[in-house]
Amino acid sequence: MNVLGIGTIFSRGLGIAAWEEALRTGWQKPADTGYLVNLDTVADRTLLKKIRRADKLSKMAVLAAADALADSGIGEGVRKSLGIILATAFGAHVITFSFLDDVLDYGEANVSPTTFSNSVHNAAASYVSSALDIQGPTLTVTQFRFSFQAALQLAKCWLEQGRCDYLLVGAVDQYGDVLGYVSDQKLTTAQDGVIRPFTFTPTCQVPGEGAVFFLMGNEPAGNGYCVVEAVHVNGDPDQDKRVDVNIIDADGMLPDESVYRASLAPGIPVAAYAPLYGSMMTGSAFNLAAAALMLKHQTHYATPVQDNPHGLLLVRETRPADIRSVRCISCNCHGEKAVMYMGKL
Amino acid sequence: MKETKILITGLGAVSAAGTGLAETLATFENRKRNADTVSLFATALTNPVFQVQGIPSEYHLDGRRTLSLALMAVDQALDDAGLSDLSTFRVGVCMGTTVASQLNDLEFYRSYRERGTAPMTSVDRFLKGNLAEYIARRINARGPALTVVNACSSGTDALGIGLSWLKGDLCDIVIAGGADELNHVPYCGFASLGIMNPALCAPFDRNRKGLNLGEGAGVLVIEKEAVARQRGKAEDLFLAGYGSMGDAYHLTAPSPDGVGLKASLRAALDEAGIAPEDVSFVNAHGTGTLDNDLVEGKVLAETFGPHLNMLSTKGFTGHTLGAAGGLEAVFTAAGLREGWIPASAGFENRDEAIPLAPVREKTTVTGRYAISTSLAFGGNNAAIVIGREVGR
Numbered sequence: 001m002n003v004l005g006i007g008t009i010f011s012r013g014l015g016i017a018a019w020e021e022a023l024r025t026g027w028q029k030p031a032d033t034g035y036l037v038n039l040d041t042v043a044d045r046t047l048l049k050k051i052r053r054a055d056k057l058s059k060m061a062v063l064a065a066a067d068a069l070a071d072s073g074i075g076e077g078v079r080k081s082l083g084i085i086l087a088t089a090f091g092a093h094v095i096t097f098s099f100l101d102d103v104l105d106y107g108e109a110n111v112s113p114t115t116f117s118n119s120v121h122n123a124a125a126s127y128v129s130s131a132l133d134i135q136g137p138t139l140t141v142t143q144f145r146f147s148f149q150a151a152l153q154l155a156k157c158w159l160e161q162g163r164c165d166y167l168l169v170g171a172v173d174q175y176g177d178v179l180g181y182v183s184d185q186k187l188t189t190a191q192d193g194v195i196r197p198f199t200f201t202p203t204c205q206v207p208g209e210g211a212v213f214f215l216m217g218n219e220p221a222g223n224g225y226c227v228v229e230a231v232h233v234n235g236d237p238d239q240d241k242r243v244d245v246n247i248i249d250a251d252g253m254l255p256d257e258s259v260y261r262a263s264l265a266p267g268i269p270v271a272a273y274a275p276l277y278g279s280m281m282t283g284s285a286f287n288l289a290a291a292a293l294m295l296k297h298q299t300h301y302a303t304p305v306q307d308n309p310h311g312l313l314l315v316r317e318t319r320p321a322d323i324r325s326v327r328c329i330s331c332n333c334h335g336e337k338a339v340m341y342m343g344k345l
Numbered sequence: 346m347k348e349t350k351i352l353i354t355g356l357g358a359v360s361a362a363g364t365g366l367a368e369t370l371a372t373f374e375n376r377k378r379n380a381d382t383v384s385l386f387a388t389a390l391t392n393p394v395f396q397v398q399g400i401p402s403e404y405h406l407d408g409r410r411t412l413s414l415a416l417m418a419v420d421q422a423l424d425d426a427g428l429s430d431l432s433t434f435r436v437g438v439c440m441g442t443t444v445a446s447q448l449n450d451l452e453f454y455r456s457y458r459e460r461g462t463a464p465m466t467s468v469d470r471f472l473k474g475n476l477a478e479y480i481a482r483r484i485n486a487r488g489p490a491l492t493v494v495n496a497c498s499s500g501t502d503a504l505g506i507g508l509s510w511l512k513g514d515l516c517d518i519v520i521a522g523g524a525d526e527l528n529h530v531p532y533c534g535f536a537s538l539g540i541m542n543p544a545l546c547a548p549f550d551r552n553r554k555g556l557n558l559g560e561g562a563g564v565l566v567i568e569k570e571a572v573a574r575q576r577g578k579a580e581d582l583f584l585a586g587y588g589s590m591g592d593a594y595h596l597t598a599p600s601p602d603g604v605g606l607k608a609s610l611r612a613a614l615d616e617a618g619i620a621p622e623d624v625s626f627v628n629a630h631g632t633g634t635l636d637n638d639l640v641e642g643k644v645l646a647e648t649f650g651p652h653l654n655m656l657s658t659k660g661f662t663g664h665t666l667g668a669a670g671g672l673e674a675v676f677t678a679a680g681l682r683e684g685w686i687p688a689s690a691g692f693e694n695r696d697e698a699i700p701l702a703p704v705r706e707k708t709t710v711t712g713r714y715a716i717s718t719s720l721a722f723g724g725n726n727a728a729i730v731i732g733r734e735v736g737r
């Protein structure tokens with residue numbers, strides 16, 4: 001399965017170019033609340049006008065998916081053999097709370113049908129499907145920390161089995177004040193806005209939100225980035241495999257992230273990019289985008305926050321490099337791992 | 346290379362029609378419709394619902410009714426499959442739901458809104474209650490686990506994903522289906538859309554006035570034939586195909602030309618390697634809403650002809666949302682195994698706009714294949730083909 005196109009939207013803009021720019025320029029202090037998306041900065045309003053009734057979650061998903069499709073250069077003719085798998089940890093929670101506002105404020109007989117429709121968990125994927133006229137399978141899945149990896153694993157199956165020729169596989173999550181309140185109760189928020197991925201314990205998070213989509217296909221057509229060689233959820237049978245770079249998801253959302261340290265082999269440079277997009281359970285998708293860019297451009301991107309109390313071999317500089325394979329590692333609160341292996345096309 | 350056959354070796358069903366498959370089939374035979382006003386939460390709305398009665402105490406999980414329903418069905422399916430120890434198998438869990446995927450606790454939110462603080466109890470339940478993950482931990486399944494949140498096609502999609510996992514050799518056995526509880530939020534939401542029937546639902550009837558919400562869980566154990574035979578299972582049911590396609594049309598309404606449903610049926614038939622005339626009956630999505638039944642009826646007639654044996658079981662269970670695909674797959678498998686399907690409860694008057702009608706009486710079925718369909722909000726359509734090996 002090959003990555004043929006990438007679309008992103010995050011606090012620093014829309015498009016894979018914005019993500020690469022962030023990788024090249026490094027950390028910037030976020031707004032007070034966290035790394036949040038400002039849709040007002042999206043220059044081309046055509047799609048946003050088309051989905052004006054959608055909530056922010058759906059809008060981020062549509063923009064990233066459209067961007068991935070455009071980036072791939074895959075033509076219009078594939079829409080019937082193109083599927084969508086959307087991964088999310090918390091889904092449409094913000095609009096769900098708006099619906100609860102309706103119930104509390106106006107009574108159960110006077111709630112908004114539009115708000116309810118938008119609060120259904122698969123609304124974002126549905127907007128992607130209708131806005132981009134995609135008539136293949138349209139699926140939404142959730143598995144908290146491993147939502148994206150599980151989606152990617154399924155995408156590999158579907159493409160290998162010929163269920164579709166191409167797939168838009170992506171992740172989207174949105175920040176909201178209730179989620180912020182829950183995060184404050186459960187986690188420690190960094191007061192200086194800095195996520196320190198290599199501290200491991202104690203950890204601090206800074207909320208993030210955004211969407212990343214990948215146009216996947218079996219043939220190396222389009223604007224090929226890399227090949228997804230393997231995806232493992234709940235374990236890593238390839239853990240002894242030699243790779244050129246490890247990217248870890250450490251983002252302060254586990255009170256103790258030492259499990260990441262235990263998963264790193266000595267001598268392999270490690271990077272972490274959560275300080276660029278913020279803490280989010282589906283942040284692995286941003287790391288896959290970073291890996292894809294590394295492999296396509298044969299470039300190491302400096303890890304943006306380099307506090308390194310354990311003396312790990314970090315990717316310290318942005319510079320050309322010979323990169324054949326990258327491993328992205330994610331860990332959950334049960335100490336389990338999900339791993340994605342990417343190789344050079 | 347010979348393709349792996351995926352057997353169905355266990356069935357579990359919990360709904361208002363019964364807390365087990367035997368009880369459910371008796372309800373079907375007796376044409377009993379266990380609908381009433383909702384008692385799970387306070388409401389001024391009066392639309393009838395199909396609520397599960399009598400959840401055994403060992404399954405009671407405070408504030409997590411969807412998990413309770415799911416665990417009941419999982420245990421039934423594992424028991425039916427003769428699986429007590431899963432430790433020697435690679436077992437995946439794929440479950441569809443809607444309610445269990447959202448933190449939509451009204452009291453939690455009221456407290457947060459009014460006081461700026463709220464107890465974390467419901468948050469903890471939510472964070473620990475991912476349906477597939479919870480079941481996987483409970484039964485010690487160490488294969489892939491995935492919760493499908495594809496609205497009303499979630500259960501059917503979960504089965505299709507299980508089929509893909511097995512064909513892709515990600516695991517040997519999959520526990521798949523769907524579960525959903527009756528919940529205040531969708532109850533209000535469906536009322537706001539104006540598609541809830543003030544009386545009992547009447548799928549495909551000329552005078553249909555909408556759906557009734559229900560709750561439940563439907564779970565199937567599906568496994569590679571070689572694994573099942575090795576452990577001595579002689580089951581003859583199998584999951585033959587899955588198709589899923591989008592309408593790319595509207596957030597809540599199906600495409601009037603049924604483009605996605607037609608394509609998903611075609612994909613499911615293709616994977617099963619059969620023609621429409623090989624299909625003995627279709628357990629339709631049949632919600633009882635004007636739009637769904639019209640589009641679905643037209644597509645089924647166009648695909649299978651006007652004399653197809655077709656029914657909706659939602660007249661016995663209500664629309665159980667994320668559980669529907671799981672429950673209806675169980676009922677479809679049971680229909681093939683038992684050799685009969687029940688009357689389509691609620692149907693009395695032929696709608697001339699729909700070129701076929703559901704069965705009015707308990708009907709004998711003899712063929713090898715049957716189909717279950719699901720149409721979801723968001724325009725996704727899913728179909729599975731279930732087969733029965735004749736002469737084993």
